[in-house]
Amino acid sequence: MDALLLIDFGSTYTKLTAVDMENEEIITTTKALTTVESDIMIGFQNAYSLMEEECKDKNVKFIEKYACSSAAGGLKMIAVGLVPDLTAEAAKRAALGAGSRILGVYSHELTLREIRNMLENKPDIILLAGGTDGGNKDCILHNAKMIAKNVKDVPVVVAGNTKASDEIEEIFNEHGTYYKITDNVMPKLNTLNVEPARSAIREIFMEKIINAKGMDGAEAFINGILMPTPAAVLNAARILADGTDEEEGIGDLIIVDIGGATTDIHSIADGEPTKPGAMQIGLQEPYAKRTVEGDLGMRVSADSLCQSIATRKIKKFAPNLKYNVQERCQYLSEHVNKIPETDEEIEFDEALSMAATEVAMERHVGVIESMYTPMGKIYSQTGKDLLKVKYLIGTGGVLINSHNPEKILRAGLYSEENGKYLKPQNPELLVDKSYILSAMGLMAEKYPDKAIRVLKKHLTNVSYNRRQRHGA
Amino acid sequence: MKTNIVLGVIGADCHAVGNKVLDYAFTEAGFQITNIGVLSSQEDFINAAIETNASAILVSSLYGHGEIDCRGLREKCEEAGLKGILLYAGGNLVVGKQDWESVKKRFEDMGFDRVYAPGTSPEEGIRDLKEDLKQELKKIS
Numbered sequence: 001m002d003a004l005l006l007i008d009f010g011s012t013y014t015k016l017t018a019v020d021m022e023n024e025e026i027i028t029t030t031k032a033l034t035t036v037e038s039d040i041m042i043g044f045q046n047a048y049s050l051m052e053e054e055c056k057d058k059n060v061k062f063i064e065k066y067a068c069s070s071a072a073g074g075l076k077m078i079a080v081g082l083v084p085d086l087t088a089e090a091a092k093r094a095a096l097g098a099g100s101r102i103l104g105v106y107s108h109e110l111t112l113r114e115i116r117n118m119l120e121n122k123p124d125i126i127l128l129a130g131g132t133d134g135g136n137k138d139c140i141l142h143n144a145k146m147i148a149k150n151v152k153d154v155p156v157v158v159a160g161n162t163k164a165s166d167e168i169e170e171i172f173n174e175h176g177t178y179y180k181i182t183d184n185v186m187p188k189l190n191t192l193n194v195e196p197a198r199s200a201i202r203e204i205f206m207e208k209i210i211n212a213k214g215m216d217g218a219e220a221f222i223n224g225i226l227m228p229t230p231a232a233v234l235n236a237a238r239i240l241a242d243g244t245d246e247e248e249g250i251g252d253l254i255i256v257d258i259g260g261a262t263t264d265i266h267s268i269a270d271g272e273p274t275k276p277g278a279m280q281i282g283l284q285e286p287y288a289k290r291t292v293e294g295d296l297g298m299r300v301s302a303d304s305l306c307q308s309i310a311t312r313k314i315k316k317f318a319p320n321l322k323y324n325v326q327e328r329c330q331y332l333s334e335h336v337n338k339i340p341e342t343d344e345e346i347e348f349d350e351a352l353s354m355a356a357t358e359v360a361m362e363r364h365v366g367v368i369e370s371m372y373t374p375m376g377k378i379y380s381q382t383g384k385d386l387l388k389v390k391y392l393i394g395t396g397g398v399l400i401n402s403h404n405p406e407k408i409l410r411a412g413l414y415s416e417e418n419g420k421y422l423k424p425q426n427p428e429l430l431v432d433k434s435y436i437l438s439a440m441g442l443m444a445e446k447y448p449d450k451a452i453r454v455l456k457k458h459l460t461n462v463s464y465n466r467r468q469r470h471g472a
Numbered sequence: 473m474k475t476n477i478v479l480g481v482i483g484a485d486c487h488a489v490g491n492k493v494l495d496y497a498f499t500e501a502g503f504q505i506t507n508i509g510v511l512s513s514q515e516d517f518i519n520a521a522i523e524t525n526a527s528a529i530l531v532s533s534l535y536g537h538g539e540i541d542c543r544g545l546r547e548k549c550e551e552a553g554l555k556g557i558l559l560y561a562g563g564n565l566v567v568g569k570q571d572w573e574s575v576k577k578r579f580e581d582m583g584f585d586r587v588y589a590p591g592t593s594p595e596e597g598i599r600d601l602k603e604d605l606k607q608e609l610k611k612i613s
Contacts, residue, residue, distance in 0.1 A: 083547040134522070135552040189515050189548050281543075371540065372567065380540065 003027060003060045004447070005051075006439035007044065007067035007222060008229055009034060009215070011074070012260065012336075014043040016051050017439035018060065024453050026434055028054045036071045041217050065222035066442045070229040072213040075100040075205055078123045080147075081107050081185075082130040082139045087160065089283055090185040091129040094159065094194035096290045098201035099231030100125070101262075109139055110146045119151065124209050125201060126154055131161030133187045144168045148175035155204045159185045159197040180204060192284040202227055230290065232441030233257060233395070234266050238288050239440075240455050241268035244448040250456070252389045254364075254424060255437070256357055256412055258396040260299035260336060263356045265364040266290045271384025271422075278368060278379040285384045291364045296356040298349065298398050303333035309355050317411065318351035346402075353398045354411035361412040366422045381422070387414060389424040393459060395432035405431040406462040429463040474504035475605060476526040480512040481563075483541035487534035490563065494530065497594035503601070514545050518552045527605060528558035530597070538565035539578060546583025558604055560597065562588030 001020055008015040014034045018027040032046035077100040081088025088107040095102055103121045106114055118126075126147060130140035140160040147156060148171050156179040158168055165181050172179045180203065183196035210216060210225050218225060227235070233255065243249030252269035267289050273280055295304040306314065306329035314325050321344075328348055332338060340346045366383025394400075394409050402408060406429055414423040436458055444451035477498065481491050488510050495507045506524045508516050517529050529549075533541060542561060549557055561584050566575050572589050579587040586600050 083550050085544065085547055086551045130551075131553065132551050136550060136555060137553065138555070186551070189518060189552060281540075 001058065001060060002063045004443060005062045005065040005222075006442050007065065008232075008438050009036075009040060009044075009067060009069040009071040009218070009225075010229065011070055014040075014047050015435065015439075016047045017436055018051060018055065018062070019439070019443065019450075019454065021063070021447075021450065024450050024457070026436060026454065026458060027058065027060060029434060029436070030054065034071050036214065039217060040071065040215050041221065044218065044221070064446075066445070067218065067222050067225045068227050068229045068232040068438055068442050069210070069213075069215065069225050071215070073101070074230075075201075075209060075228040076103050076121065076124045077101065077201070078103055078118045078126045079105045080110065080126060080128045080130070080143055081105070081160075082136055083107060086189075086283060087129045087131065087186050090192055090194070091127045091159065091197075093192065093286055093289070094185050094197040095127050095201065096292060097194055097231075097234065097286055097288060098198040098205075099228035099234065099290075100201065101292065101294070110143045112146075112150065115146060115150045119154075123154055124212070125204055126151070126156045127197060127201065128156055128158050129160040129185045129197075131164065131184075132189055133162050133184050135161055137161055137164045137167075140164050141167055141171070144171045148172055148177050151177070155179065155208055157182060157197060157200045157204065159183065159200070162187075178208070186283075190283055192286060194286050202231065226442060226445055229438050230264060230292075232438040233264070234288055234290055234441070235444055236437045236441035236451070236455065237266045237268050237393075239444045239448055239452050244452055246449040247452045249452070250391060252386075253391040253393060254386060254389055254412075254427070255393045255395060256360070256399070256409065258353050258356055258394075258398050258408075259297055260397070261294070261297045261301050263293045263296040263360040264290060265360050267364065267384060267386060267389070269384060269386055269389055271366060271386060273379075273381050273385050274387050275368065275379055275381070275385070278381045278385075281380050282382045285366075289364070289384065291360070293356070293360045293363060296360055298352060298356070299332055299336040299338070301333070302329040302352065305329060305352060305356060309359055313358075314351055314355045317354040318347050321348060321351065323348055349398055350402060350404060350408060353402075353408050357408060357412040361423050362418070362421050367420050368422060369420060383422070385422040387422050387425050389427055391430055392424055392427040393430040393432060393437075395435065395437050399431060400433060400435055405429070409462070428461055430459040431462050432458075433460045434458050474502060476504045476506065476524045477528040477530060477601070478506045478508065478517055478520045478524065478526045479530045479532075480508035480517055480520075481510040481532045481534070482512055482514070482517070483533065483535070483537050484511065485533055485535040485537070485541075486510040487532075487563075490532055490534060494532065494594055494597075498530075498598060498601075501598045514541070514548055517545070518548055518554065521549075521554055521557060522552060526557065527608070528560060528601060531559070531561045532563045533561065533565055534563045536564060536567040538563065542579065542582055542584070558586075558601070558608075559584045560586045560588070560601070562592060562597065564590050
């Protein structure tokens with residue numbers, strides 16, 4: 001049978017997914033440790049041998065092979081803008097939506113010290129914004145000059161005041177900086193336009209970053225490394241929500257992705273106020289929004305998680321816990337391959353994941369505040385209102401392997417006591433049991449109709465149990 | 473050449489009388505006024521200031537939401553290329569009888585150059601504006 005091979009070069013595992021194209025079914029998934037230090041293809045071959053083993057009786061023929069990658073630290077980016085709350089924030093949102101890891105966000109005129117600081121972590125791409133179209137030019141020109149003079153070999157995506165593009169081209173050409181100019185991330189005040197910057201980032205990712213990360217060897221075997229893994233997840237989310245030419249979408253949704261190093265939240269929704277009379281304030285939100293919490297993770301970031309979240313909050317999710325929370329987190333961050341075995345270990349991991357879900361959701365969703373005026377009480381909303389979102393989807397190792405995914409996801413729902421956070425109130429809870437979201441995001445590039453049908457088949461509804469119990 | 477300034481009432485506020493008084497007084501004092509009137513958003517103020525190359529934006533607010541409506545105006549001016557433009561605010565800026573010094577401080581922290589208490593006469597604003605513009609001129613030369 002004709003099949004598609006989808007590869008995710010993750011930071012820890014290289015995961016393969018084989019899809020039967022005719023029946024739109026997952027044939028099998030395999031994984032092996034990623035080997036980016038030596039040769040990324042060794043890990044791939046290990047996973048591939050496992051796959052051949054499993055498929056040997058099925059006469060599988062791979063017609064195409066596509067990959068996404070977050071190996072070698074993922075796509076590391078710097079966002080530069082003018083005012084922190086405006087173009088710098090817009091640039092950050094554009095970079096996050098392109099599936100990157102943000103190393104730093106800079107605003108106003110860059111100094112030499114800031115440039116040294118941004119180069120320390122070896123960014124892959126710099127996103128340069130600043131000024132509305134026809135607005136401030138001085139800042140972006142200053143920053144372009146600073147980057148051209150002091151930064152070597154980091155490609156720059158320019159998405160600022162389009163009226164400054166001639167001068168910027170001149171500056172970068174003179175210094176031999178590799179750059180791409182695209183539409184402004186904030187063409188008008190408070191209007192966000194992130195898609196052109198996202199696609200420019202992806203173009204550079206495909207042209208330049210893959211080679212720089214020693215992954216060019218992979219290109220001989222596969223048809224292309226198309227995007228960073230988080231961008232693939234966002235892509236899958238979008239297809240699933242909006243639908244395709246042939247297939248209906250399922251509507252507004254949120255994805256919670258709890259990993260070892262970060263917790264990512266993706267939401268596909270307008271997020272318009274649902275409370276009557278609430279005014280929306282602040283910068284416009286992206287329809288497809290991704291936030292990354294670098295301090296909330298199950299292993300590498302377990303240590304920072306317990307610094308960011310109060311111990312009592314973690315204990316709230318596992319009241320009978322015997323562990324000292326801080327010691328256990330420390331231990332987990334030093335033993336990143338630890339798989340929980342005993343009931344207590346499992347319970348602790350679940351408590352961590354619930355705390356991460358709760359806080360990551362608080363940071364992602366909008367906040368509503370009430371104010372008293374001569375006309376009575378009014379509400380102002382900053383960020384997205386996700387109260388009425390229909391689906392909350394969980395992915396990532398801890399959720400997929402848990403016996404209680406429903407319990408973990410519930411930590412991300414709206415609660416009366418913290419009523420200012422506009423989290424979903426009563427969504428259906430789904431789990432990505434076969435771990436295929438990123439693979440389907442890749443597949444959707446060429447076969448969107450098939451990808452959405454596979455997704456609909458393979459996401460498991462875990463809120464069903466709850467309704468049965470309550471007899472509803 | 474006359475100095476251009478932008479005048480208007482911000483937010484969902486439709487108090488028009490004070491706006492007309494200020495328009496009259498500042499015009500009499502020799503300024504070129506662009507009056508964008510009532511129910512004006514921050515963006516309307518900024519767009520008008522860009523188009524007319526204004527030196528100052530005068531924001532009125534009479535209905536008590538002034539603080540909410542004015543938040544972020546300075547930052548937006550910067551993105552729009554109006555770095556250093558003079559920002560004035562006056563009217564009944566907040567609800568109830570709050571301590572004036574603290575109200576003034578909050579507006580100054582938002583980036584307003586001058587903040588006026590209820591009942592201030594237009595002459596005071598005119599005098600300040602002339603003074604501030606003179607200072608600006610000195611800075612440039």
